[in-house]
Amino acid sequence: MRPTQTLLGGGGHGEVGRHGLYLGSWGNFGGLKQKGIISYGIAPNRQQPLAGAMHDAVFNTWRRFSTQVLYWAPPALAGYYLINWAVERNHYLNSKAGRAEFGGDEE
Known part of the structure; x- marks a missing residue:
């Protein structure tokens, strides 16, 4: 027996099969699909994880040294x-x- 569209959308609380409730599609576990939520991301190969690290290291070290000396x-x-x-x-x-x-x- 195939679940109805209401159960597949996560809106109902009926049971589907022997494992309980239908959780939703991948990325939308536990409920209806959200609207109006925008998320942005950047690929790991486009990031610069060490950008400015040497500059910040010098000035952060000086700041910490001067407050503790x-x-x-x-x-x-x-x-x-x-x-x-x-x-x-x-x-x-x-x-x-x-x-x-x-x-x-x-x-």
């Missing part, structure tokens, strides 16, 4: 100078002049 640069500089001072102090204390000046008094 004040959060990490001062502690990094302070840490560098502190470690540099500690290394120089250690070299001095372990030199001949440092041993002569402190003579094992500093811990």
Whole structure:
């Protein structure tokens, strides 16, 4: 038995065959065909997915760097100078002049 046009159009709620309701044609599952809806697309071979990527990468990197530099640069500089001072102090204390000046008094 062949379903009627009403069932094929998705307007009815009757059953068609043993699988239940008719879903509609390919691309129009679950109801009547929509009117007044326009969709546009572009073929994948016509797109330019990397258009402007290098330009945007440079300026986006600069923008992000300039907003964050004040959060990490001062502690990094302070840490560098502190470690540099500690290394120089250690070299001095372990030199001949440092041993002569402190003579094992500093811990």
